[in-house]
Every structure is written in structure tokens, then in C-alpha cells.
Amino acid sequence: xxxxxxxxxxQGTTSTRCIxxxxxxxxxxxxQQEHKQFFPRPGWVEHDAMEIWRNVERLAPRVLRRAGIGLxxxxxxxxxxxxxxxxxWDASTGVPIGRAIIWQDTRTDALVHxxxxxxxxxxVEERSGLPLATYFSGPRLMWILEHTPGLRERAERGExxxxxxxxxxxxxxxxGVDGGxxxxxxxxxxxxxxxxxxxxxxxxESLDFFGIPAAMLPEVRPSVGVFGTAVAAFPGVRIGAxxxxxxAALFGQTCFxxxxxxxxxxxxxxxxxxxxxxxxxxxxxxxSTVAYQIAGEPAAYxxxxxxxxxxxxxxxxxxxxxxISSAPEIETLARTVADNGGCYIVPAFSGLYAPYWRSEARGxxxxxxxxxxxxxLARAVLEATAWQTREVVDAMNxxxxxxLRTLKVDGGMTADNLLMQMIANVxxxxxxxxLAVETVxxxxxxxxxxxxxxxxxxxxxxxxxxxxxQWMPAMDPSVRxxxxxxxxxxxxRTFDWIQxxx
Numbered sequence: 001x002x003x004x005x006x007x008x009x010x011q012g013t014t015s016t017r018c019i020x021x022x023x024x025x026x027x028x029x030x031x032q033q034e035h036k037q038f039f040p041r042p043g044w045v046e047h048d049a050m051e052i053w054r055n056v057e058r059l060a061p062r063v064l065r066r067a068g069i070g071l072x073x074x075x076x077x078x079x080x081x082x083x084x085x086x087x088x089w090d091a092s093t094g095v096p097i098g099r100a101i102i103w104q105d106t107r108t109d110a111l112v113h114x115x116x117x118x119x120x121x122x123x124v125e126e127r128s129g130l131p132l133a134t135y136f137s138g139p140r141l142m143w144i145l146e147h148t149p150g151l152r153e154r155a156e157r158g159e160x161x162x163x164x165x166x167x168x169x170x171x172x173x174x175x176g177v178d179g180g181x182x183x184x185x186x187x188x189x190x191x192x193x194x195x196x197x198x199x200x201x202x203x204x205e206s207l208d209f210f211g212i213p214a215a216m217l218p219e220v221r222p223s224v225g226v227f228g229t230a231v232a233a234f235p236g237v238r239i240g241a242x243x244x245x246x247x248a249a250l251f252g253q254t255c256f257x258x259x260x261x262x263x264x265x266x267x268x269x270x271x272x273x274x275x276x277x278x279x280x281x282x283x284x285x286x287x288s289t290v291a292y293q294i295a296g297e298p299a300a301y302x303x304x305x306x307x308x309x310x311x312x313x314x315x316x317x318x319x320x321x322x323x324i325s326s327a328p329e330i331e332t333l334a335r336t337v338a339d340n341g342g343c344y345i346v347p348a349f350s351g352l353y354a355p356y357w358r359s360e361a362r363g364x365x366x367x368x369x370x371x372x373x374x375x376x377l378a379r380a381v382l383e384a385t386a387w388q389t390r391e392v393v394d395a396m397n398x399x400x401x402x403x404l405r406t407l408k409v410d411g412g413m414t415a416d417n418l419l420m421q422m423i424a425n426v427x428x429x430x431x432x433x434x435l436a437v438e439t440v441x442x443x444x445x446x447x448x449x450x451x452x453x454x455x456x457x458x459x460x461x462x463x464x465x466x467x468x469x470q471w472m473p474a475m476d477p478s479v480r481x482x483x484x485x486x487x488x489x490x491x492x493r494t495f496d497w498i499q500x501x502x
Contacts, residue, residue, distance in 0.1 A: 025464035029066035046099035076240035078448030080248035129288030138193035225295030241447025252443030265413035284395035285355025305392030425475035
């Protein structure tokens with residue numbers, strides 16, 4: 001009998017990857033392609049959606065060739081994607097309308113400030129489980145409609161389609177202008193501020209609040225279930241799952257039980273706690289979001305703490321300051337000193353996300369003296385990720401009524417052992433890293449495999465999870481408390497930097 005596999009497309013912020021997994025959840029082959037980042041103005045971040053699609057077309061044959069398999073051996077295809085990134089395109093030509101606007105983009109800052117004062121704003125937040133912030137797709141979509149002449153009228157006539165990145169890719173994969181499926185899944189839909197997270201349907205009241213024509217929105221589907229059959233890139237292969245990247249990581253970490261949590265350390269970092277089939281109202285700067293939904297079953301929910309800048313701070317240290325030539329060098333540089341020398345870096349480049357949600361905040365470096373070296377700065381860069389994680393965990397413990405006992409970690413930054421030890425130290429709980437480090441891609445593959453019967457059930461997926469690394473806390477409590485207090489003081493210095501236009 002011919003061996004079969006599952007393929008995932010992981011469409012991320014800086015690159016797109018295609019990965020082949022086998023029945024044990026092990027990586028068989030990987031192909032990756034970066035795409036260009038556009039920064040046309042301060043705070044603006046954009047991608048070319050057509051470039052991303054062309055990359056998928058290039059990666060598909062490459063990853064199959066590296067695995068030594070044919071399309072007939074691919075049981076299903078799953079998609080994980082950067083969330084909140086907004087794409088609009090012409091329904092008849094398939095040409096994107098402008099560039100995709102990225103989740104990091106802050107151009108809607110003034111709009112969000114104005115929307116927050118409107119009647120109905122609190123009700124929108126309650127229905128969506130999200131705070132009004134530049135992070136989410138609804139305000140961004142509203143901004144595009146308001147700043148593109150004639151676009152709203154075209155959208156109302158059904159001539160313009162919109163979605164997050166998985167919507168765009170599924171539409172292209174399933175035929176585009178020739179019958180492409182215009183769909184999204186509940187996890188991505190829950191990041192728009194337009195979905196009622198309890199009914200899992202688009203909210204008419206929220207659409208009216210933002211002025212979004214319903215005709216341009218995709219159909220909302222469960223995360224795990226067949227979305228259609230690809231006719232491009234992977235022709236003949238069923239698309240069995242779509243999940244926002246952080247929900248895909250939760251799924252890949254097999255956090256299927258309420259109380260289980262994971263944190264993915266990538267461009268930003270995202271901590272999700274499974275809260276079961278009952279929505280836990282978000283407090284303390286957290287988000288209530290859909291964790292996943294398997295077709296025919298109730299949705300599972302999660303509390304989320306979103307951190308905007310972690311891995312991208314290391315990239316800034318490398319590319320903008322040019323103090324290192326490669327990201328892994330930051331650990332070596334940070335180990336040249338015993339501590340941060342009194343220096344703290346708060347990377348509020350795009351404002352602060354959880355638990356503050358201060359879009360007007362901007363980054364600061366505090367505690368500079370002539371004693372500080374680039375080693376101290378490197379250490380402060382890593383500590384910024386650790387302390388931001390601590391703030392989110394404190395908020396999550398308070399909101400959920402649970403005390404986090406272990407944190408599952410994944411993502412590229414987990415290769416930095418010093419950083420992982422720092423996080424264990426400041427949280428005072430063990431960190432565990434799974435054998436399968438590509439948990440975002442694996443989660444999408446798991447969902448797709450479940451949808452077509454490649455894996456029988458969730459218990460079968462749990463059996464694939466194995467510990468590869470563990471870090472135990474080893475920090476004097478008095479030092480921890482002192483450093484945390486200093487960090488919190490540094491964070492306060494970022495507030496109110498950008499003033500609203502009068």
C-alpha cells in the first residue's frame with residue numbers, strides 16, 4: 001500500500017512555507033520562500049498578495065519533490081495563516097485592490113480612537129470578544145473602504161471580495177475567478193471584530209457599526225472540515241482545514257483540554273489558554289477568541305494574550321542597529337554579560353498589545369549609562385520577551401482563575417536556550433518544548449488529516465506529542481520581583497507618546 005502524507009501551507013508574516021508531514025506527525029520535507037515587506041509610511045506595513053500566491057505555486061512542487069512523493073500520495077491540505085491581515089480583490093479579475101494591510105499596521109489609530117467614542121462601541125467589543133484596536137481587521141477594512149473612491153459601492157454590488165490570508169489562498173487554490181470558494185474559518189473570522197463569537201455568524205450590528213457591506217464577506221466555516229478541492233498548486237487535493245496561525249499552534253501542541261496553554265514565539269508572541277466550549281469573557285487586557293471548531297461539534301474557545309514585538313525585536317537589533325549579523329548571535333552576545341546593567345527595552349513599535357492595548361505607545365530604551373555595552377542591550381532584547389510573557393501570564397491567571405503550572409512553547413525563538421531559561425525564571429513555572437517544533441504547520445496538518453480520516457481522533461494526535469526540551473525556573477524571588485518592578489516602570493514610559501490629531 002502506498003504511503004500517504006498531509007501537507008500544510010503556513011502563510012506567515014515574513015514568509016510562506018509548505019511542509020509535508022507523515023502519520024506520526026513528523027516533518028518529511030519543507031520548502032520556504034520569503035516575501036517583501038512594504039513600509040510606505042511610519043506605522044504602515046503591507047504585503048503583495050499576488051507575490052504570496054505565486055510563492056505558494058512555486059513551493060508546492062518543490063516540497064513534494066523534496067519529499068519524493070506525488071500528488072496522489074497527499075491525503076489532504078491544511079492552511080495556517082497570519083491573522084488579521086486584510087486582503088481585498090476584484091471578484092471578476094482576481095486582481096488585489098492595493099496591497100494587503102498587515103496585522104502590525106497602525107494606520108487606523110485615529111479611526112479606532114474616534115470609533116471608541118461612538119455609540120455601540122462597547123457592544124461591538126462584547127460581541128466580538130475583542131477590544132477596539134488597530135490590530136484587528138474590521139477597522140482596517142473600514143479604513144480601506146473610506147480611502148478608496150468608489151470601492152464601497154462596488155463592494156455593495158458584490159464586485160469586491162475580502163478576507164484574511166487563508167480566504168485569499170483558498171479562493172485561489174479552488175479556482176479563483178473560475179469558481180473559487182470564498183470562505184473563511186471561525187478562528188480567522190473571530191479576529192475581524194465582525195463576528196459574534198457566540199453564534200459564530202457575522203453580526204449585522206457590527207457590520208453596520210463599521211459600515212462593511214455583507215456582500216464582500218466570505219462564508220464562515222468550521223476550522224476542521226473539507227473546504228473544497230484544489231485545482232491549482234496542489235490539484236486534486238482536498239483542503240481539510242484552515243486555522244489562524246496561533247490557533248493552529250494550539251492545535252499542533254494538542255492543547256485540547258481546558259486549562260492547557262501554549263505560547264508561540266515568532267515575529268510576535270501569542271499565548272493561548274484553552275477554556276473549553278464555554279466562552280470566558282476576557283478581562284485584564286486579554287482576548288476571548290475561538291480556538292478551533294471541528295465540523296459537527298461545538299467550537300472550543302480560548303483566552304489569548306497577544307504580544308506584538310518579540311522575534312521582530314531581534315530582527316531590528318540585527319538589521320537596523322546591525323549589532324549582530326544573524327539572529328542566533330544574540331544569545332552569544334547576551335551571554336557576555338551577567339545581567340542587563342540596569343537597561344530595559346520596551347518594544348512598543350506598533351503600540352502595546354496585551355495586557356495594555358495602548359496603540360499610542362512607542363518603544364523606549366531606559367536606564368542607559370556609559371556602562372552599557374551591546375551585550376547589555378542584547379540581554380535587554382531577550383528580557384523584553386520574557387517580561388512581556390510574564391505580564392500576559394499574570395493577566396491570564398487572574399482572568400481564568402487558574403494558575404498556570406506548565407507552559408508549552410514553540411516557534412523559532414525557542415532555539416534560544418538563554419531566552420527559554422529567562423522565561424522560565426520570570427514565570428516561575430517549567431517550560432516544555434515538543435519534539436515537533438513546527439507546531440503551527442503541524443496544527444494545520446492535524447486538522448486537515450482529521451477532516452479526511454487520515455487520523456482517527458484527537459487521542460491519536462496526542463500520542464504524537466513528545467517533549468524535546470524543558471527549562472526549570474532558577475531565579476531568586478527577590479531578584480525576580482525587583483526586575484519586574486523595573487520593567488513595569490519602563491513600560492509606563494511608553495504611554496501617551498503619540499497624541500491624537502486635534
